[in-house]
Amino acid sequence: MPAPEPIVGRTPRAHATTATVAIALFGTLLTAVGSWQPSYWNDEAASLRLARLDPVEILRFVQEKDAVHAVYALLLHWWTAVFGETEFAVRLPSAIAVGATAAAVFVLLRRLDAPRAALPAAIAVLLLPRAGAAGLDARSFALATACLTWSAVALVTAARQPSRGRRWVLLALGLAASVALFLYAALVLPAFVAWALCQRTDRRRIAVRTALASAAALAVTSPLVVLAATQRGQVAWLRDQPVNPWTVGVESVFLDAWWLAAGVLALLVTTLVVAVRRGRRPGPAWLLFLLWVTVPTLALVAATVTLGPLFTPRYLTIVVPAVAGLVGSSIAALRGSWRPVVATALIALSVPSFLTARGETAKPGGQPLRAVATYVQEHARTGDAVVFGTTGTVSLRPRIALAAYPAAFAGLDDVAFRSSWTGTGTYSDRLLPRAATARAELRHDRVWVLVGNDGTRPGATGAQLLGAGYERVVERDFGGITVEAWER
Structure with missing residues (x-):
């Protein structure tokens, strides 16, 4: 009688892949729940109008206006041709993108050797009101943010083995997709280069290759960037947008949920104070997320002050994954008994915003x-x-x-x-x-x-x-x- 074959268990990598897919699916489903309830609003109507044109007409129109939305309009054109124009169908790509962002944050923290922070950070993506708003909106912000977050995964992966050229190509492609979908995603590129410069080993090679990948992404998207620059007058309405601590520090990520912002701020400050007292230096995850939040935020505010109106809170949707990463890292730094308590409290604080966002007149302007x-x-x-x-x-x-x-x-x-x-x-x-x-x-x-x-x-x-x-x-x-x- 032949000996039975040994039972081969699943590898940790297989478990991680399963968890990543599960997070992406859960994030998509959670974001998509109730997405059919809010009425379309002005910006979504613009997306639909442009998407109803044939591709040649879209490309012709964006020569005059909205070059920044050309790629998204083409994607939405093909999507609606298959799935129709119901609110659920039109917003589904954005919901999928939020799920993909949560999954990318999960993978990113594992690659940064912070596995305990991975799941809390992925959940934090889904709790932050700005991510939810992007997932319920037929605009390009959620898709660009997803591409940007997976680009960060490519960066960290490439930095581990900088001699692997294919990984740097993937980084360049991901960054190009991010910028093509939303030009302001380019503001995160200097943060990635700065993070590369802070590496302990192979610093110069990693930084040079990160810069080259970023330059390649900008070169690929340069026709779009140049065309959009000639249409700057279309954002003249931004001059009425206030730029202050509330709009920049709260509304950009939390919308009007000041109570959730206060809870997150208390968590982050507590974690930082404890780390300083214990003499801990920020690890690679903390460093990446801090740069990811601060560099594009300061750059956008500075550009608005010096060049003219360029800011509105939702333009900083691109920093949401980094804020979620900081939240997850802070929860992971707590003592074991405190982690579920804090996580549950943050979930409870996020519920009002989740429900409000799904009202019929929840969109900006509140028009029925x-x-x-x-x-x-x-x-x-x-x-x-x-x-x-x-x-x-x-x-x-x-x-x-x-x-x-x-x-x-x-x-x-x-x-x-x-x-x-x-x-x-x-x-x-x-x-x-x-x-x-x-x-x-x-x-x-x-x-x-x-x-x-x-x-x-x-x-x-x-x-x-x-x-x-x-x-x-x-x-x-x-x-x-x-x-x-x-x-x-």
Whole structure:
């Protein structure tokens, strides 16, 4: 009788791979829960408008505006062609990216010889409100951050064996993908080079190769960077964005969850004080994450002060993995009995933000665009006229509902429309003057009017409608947008 074959157990590497995949899946599922509930908002409407064009039209449009979003628009174009334009489908790539970021942080800390911090840090990614917001948004921030975090994994892996050229190529490709998706990701590159300069062995070779990989990434993306630089005027709205300790130090990572920010700050300060008292030097993980947080943050603030408005809190989504890494490292530094207590407390502190982010009007501006579009779709008749408010804050105008949910207004006569936005170099359609809009409006027996929060009625005035024999049969306030129906 032959001897039984020995049972071969799973290797630690196989266990780590399984854990990485599990974290990525869990992170994706957690982020995607409720992602279908918030209504689209202005920026997502812009993403969808651009993604609906064919690739040639996208490339033509970005010559005039939004070159920074060209790569994401192409990806979203192909994604929506397969999966459609529901809120869940459109936001799913961002949710997947958050899961991928959490998994990358887990792998990164293991590669940095801090395995005890790996799982808490991965969970911290999912708890930080800015990561959640990015995962619920049809924009490129989550994807760029995921690419950047996996680039950090490639950097640490390459630094261990700097003679392996393929690993440096992977680093360059990851950095190029990050910058192509979000140009501000380039602000993290100096932090990576600085970390390489702090290595105890092979410092010069690692730093030179990190710098070369970064330079290669910038060279590959340089056409996009140069084109975007010529379109700097499109971020003129940033001059109204305050730059202060709250927007930079809290809102960038925690949104309005000051209580969670306070808890994280207390944890980090306590850990640092204990480390200083015990004479501990920061390890490679702490050093990387501190550089990752401080270098891009200071660079962005300095550029805003010296060059003009370049800052808004969500642009620092790219530092979220590093903040999560610091949180995980701090929890790992605690005594065993304190770790679950602190971790549970941070989870509890993150719950309000998690729930709030999934409200129907949770997006910036709080506009109920889907509710408005659904109401009109359910009550309007084919051939009715529709007039959208076009005054007030650009990002809050009722016409955004048409861009976000065009199917809801199919069959209605958009009487103010003159020509498509694709020929204007902006996301705004070219419209008829108000007098011409009013004349076109009065040719219909039933008119839907969407009035913005500034109260300015588009097209015909109420007096003109009453004088022409119309009666207002519907007036419904959706909070920021009022829907009216007039009949004669």
